[in-house]
Amino acid sequence: MTGHEATILLVDDDDMVRTVTALLLRRGGYEVVEAVDGRDAVERFAAEPQRFDAVLLDVMMPVMTGHEAFANLRQLDPGLPIVFFSGFDKSEIAEHLSGASAHTTFVPKPYDNEALYAAMAAAVKDRSR
Numbered sequence: 001m002t003g004h005e006a007t008i009l010l011v012d013d014d015d016m017v018r019t020v021t022a023l024l025l026r027r028g029g030y031e032v033v034e035a036v037d038g039r040d041a042v043e044r045f046a047a048e049p050q051r052f053d054a055v056l057l058d059v060m061m062p063v064m065t066g067h068e069a070f071a072n073l074r075q076l077d078p079g080l081p082i083v084f085f086s087g088f089d090k091s092e093i094a095e096h097l098s099g100a101s102a103h104t105t106f107v108p109k110p111y112d113n114e115a116l117y118a119a120m121a122a123a124v125k126d127r128s129r
Helices: 015-027 038-047 066-076 090-097 113-128
Strands: 007-011 031-035 054-058 082-086 104-108
Touching: 007 015, 007 038, 015 031, 015 054, 015 113, 031 038, 038 054, 038 066, 054 066, 054 113, 066 082, 082 113, 104 113
Parallel strands: 007 031, 007 054, 054 082, 082 104
Antiparallel strands: none
């Protein structure tokens, strides 16, 4: 599956980060659906679970955190590839990533474009297995 065939659910409460990241993913050939927080993401995924190949999920958000959204998304689809991204160091958010093992990766913000593309390509490939 290439980026041209994959749909990413992008979740970030920061409008600028979400807009720029969506643009980069679209340039990489992905269809992108944007969500403004964890609750929005869970609602969008629950409405069309078959539509999404992977989720790019911010960790720290109001309304519903990335950790809470992760738990809800995993209940809906245990095999859903989720890529966390955060401005916090991975060790600083380890408690939020507890239980996040299979089908889960982490990309630090600010991210390198190639690292983001590589993480999303791996997630989409994981989904296609």
